[in-house]
Amino acid sequence: MIIRYAELSDIDELLGLYKRFHAEVQESYGIPFDEDTLMERIAGIIQNHVGWVMEEEGKLVGVMGGIVTSMLFDKNTKVFMEVSWYVTPEFRRHGMKMLETAQKYCMDLKVQRMIIGHMGNADRDRFEKVYARKGFELFEQHYIKELKYEDR
Secondary structure (H helix, E strand, C coil), X not given: CEEEECCHHHHHHHHHHHHHHHHHCHHHHCCCCCHXXXXXXXXXXXHCCCEEEEEECXXXXXXXXXXXXXXXXXXXXXXXXXXXXXECHHHXXXXXXXXXXXXXXXXXXXXXXXXXXXXXXXXXXXXXXXXXXXXXXXXXXXXXXXXXXXXX
């Protein structure tokens, strides 16, 4: 198994992975799926060198991507903010290898901090324990709500 930078030639296979991610996780929150938007986002992540894939025997089985920006209170502190991290169920036991590799790649990009998360319908206790073992601490929690304009 290898973890490497995502490449534009991976886009079709990445689209399949992201469709699985959406169906497994995002759909339950009512998040719409627009393939054109996703293709634009994937290409942007790849072109900015903040996307990585896990590959097993020539097949993509995981993806992590995000953005690099600066911290709100210090423009000199570069931060990687994970926006997607998905590993197919049969390879989840290797998911932390993606995080470890992403940390190394982020250091190559001179990133000083990483912000990662997990979906609300994931096993929160397990993730919190694993993240703590990896040196992460709770920073922020997010909530989502669909705004219904007919209720306005």
